Structure formats: structure tokens, C-alpha cells
Amino acid sequence: MTEILCYDDSYLREFDATVIDTAPKGVMLDRTAFYPGGGGQPADSGTLTAGEVPYTVKRLSRQDGKLVHEIDGDLPPVGASMHGELDWDRRYLLMRTHTALHILCGVVWRDYGAQVTGGNMQPGSARMDFEFENMxxxxAERMETLVNEEVQAARGIEIKTLPREEAFSIPDLIRTKINLLPPAITEIRTVNITGLDLQADGGTHVANTSEVGAISVVGHESKGRINKRLRIRIDA
Known part of the structure; x- marks a missing residue:
């Protein structure tokens, strides 16, 4: 089992690890700061180095339930020490983007009570779908004003991991139309934008909304009778 360090510290840029297994396309490590991907947030990119040999991490995947860092070249053996380094500019932009989506979600829920029906992001741009009949x-202009007010409010962001029963005692913890958390998950990670938004989430985030920077609402679309989309962008 790989310990995923970024769940506890999103600002960790480098780490040391040991190869615990290999796969046809990569290595499995005892610990990693690479975000594996999920919840609409892409996996991290970066490098792994064994001794003097650098490897580009092409992608992260799950194979037989194990997290694989996919790399090219001759694989280091089990037991080898590796040093990992994230593409930090990309990761930090994804952190800002993900938090921007939570700000948007928080404002829409606070003011309209609309649930999320979908979402996705790339570094610096994202979209979120809501259960609205009209948009x-x-x-969209009103949303841009409101989300930027929350950025300027410099709200702190707190990450916690709670037992499932305790987490689900929190009202409206799940903002998606469908609860995507499997019953087998016994601990729930929560992201709390103080005074605005508290929900279950597994991604990486900044520590304060002020780090997000200006958010532009760059588009709105109808994706169905009660499914409307907002697109946002933040400056790199």
C-alpha cells in the first residue's frame, strides 16, 4: 500500500521513497507526493530519480489496486531508493483551480441550493455543472463577482479526515447529485473553506482563498433541461 503524502500536505514538492514492487510500465512506491488523480483533478507529473538515473513520470495508474508510477526505461529494482520531485508549477495551478471550483460550488449552494451534476479541470481552467433549469x-456575471468576493475575503481552508459516520452527520457534505463515495470507504476527507463551503473531497487545495487569484467566468452552457454548465479560468 502506498502512503499518499499529498492528502496531508498539498505543499510537499519533493519526497524520498522505496520501490516496493514493479509493473510492466512502472514502479510502486511505499510513499508518494504525487496526486494519483480523481474527482475531476488530473494526476500530477514530475520526475523520479534512482541514484543518478532520472525518470519522467508519464502518468499514474491503478493496477490490481496498487498505485503505479509509469516511467520509461530500465526499471529500478525492488528495494531501490528513489527521490521524487513534482512539476510544482502545474500542481500549484491545479490546487488553485480546484479551490476555485469549491468557491464556485459554495457560492451556488449558499445562494441557490443547486447540486453539482458534474465537473472537470485542467491547470488554470475548469467547468462545473449544476442542477439549474435556466442560466x-x-x-454568469453575477457569479464572477461573488466568487471573487470570496477570494478577496481570504478565507482559510482546513483539511480533515473523519470517520464515515461522523462525516455523514454533517449536513450537505455531499454536494453532487449522486453520492460517489463507495460504502467500503470508512474514512472521509473533508475540505472546509471557512464560513463558505464544507464538503467531502480527495483533491489538493491551497491554504487560503486569496492564493487562487482572480477567477473569470468565461462561459455558460445548457447541457440539458436541468443541467447547466459554468466555465471558469484563473491566471497562470
Whole structure:
């Protein structure tokens, strides 16, 4: 089992680890700071180094339930020490982008009570779908004003891991239309934008909304009778 360090510290840029197994396309480590991907957030990229040999991490995947760092070249043996380094500029931009989505989600839930029906992100851009019957250009402009007010409010962000029963005693913890958390998960990670938004989430985030920077609402679309999409962008 790989310990995923970024769940506890999103700002960790480098780490040391040991190869515990190999796969046809990569290595499995005892610990990693690479975010494995999920919840709409892409996996991290970066490098692993064994001795003097650098490897580019092409992608992260799950094979037989194990997290694989996929790399090219001759694989280091089991027991080898590796040093990992994230592509930090990309990761930090994803952290800012993910937090921007939570700000948007928090504002929409607070003011309209609309659930999320989908979402996705790339570094610096993202989209989120909501259960709305109607959405106008005026609404999108209003959202841009409101989300940037929350950025400027410099709200602190707290990450916790709670037992499932305790987590689900929190009202409205799940903001998606469908609860995507499997029953087998016994601990729930929560992201709390103080005073605005508290929900279950497994991704990486900044520590304060002020780090997000200006958010632009760059588009709105109808994706169905009660499914409307907002697109956002933040400056790199």
C-alpha cells in the first residue's frame, strides 16, 4: 500500500521513497507526493530519480489496486531508493483551480441550493455543472463577482479526515447529485473553506482563498433541461 503524502500536505514538492514492487510500465512506491488523480483533478507529473538515473513520470495508474508510477526505461529494482520531485508549477495551478471550483460550488449552494451534476479541470481552467433549469449571461456575471468576493475575503481552508459516520452527520457534505463515495470507504476527507463551503473531497487545495487569484467566468452552457454548465479560468 502506498502512503499518499499529498492528502496531508498539498505543499510537499519533493519526497524520498522505496520501490516496493514493479509493473510492466512502472514502479510502486511505499510513499508518494504525487496526486494519483480523481474527482475531476488530473494526476500530477514530475520526475523520479534512482541514484543518478532520472525518470519522467508519464502518468499514474491503478493496477490490481496498487498505485503505479509509469516511467520509461530500465526499471529500478525492488528495494531501490528513489527521490521524487513534482512539476510544482502545474500542481500549484491545479490546487488553485480546484479551490476555485469549491468557491464556485459554495457560492451556488449558499445562494441557490443547486447540486453539482458534474465537473472537470485542467491547470488554470475548469467547468462545473449544476442542477439549474435556466442560466443566463447575467447570472454568469453575477457569479464572477461573488466568487471573487470570496477570494478577496481570504478565507482559510482546513483539511480533515473523519470517520464515515461522523462525516455523514454533517449536513450537505455531499454536494453532487449522486453520492460517489463507495460504502467500503470508512474514512472521509473533508475540505472546509471557512464560513463558505464544507464538503467531502480527495483533491489538493491551497491554504487560503486569496492564493487562487482572480477567477473569470468565461462561459455558460445548457447541457440539458436541468443541467447547466459554468466555465471558469484563473491566471497562470
Amino acid at each position: 443566463s449571461a447575467d447570472f
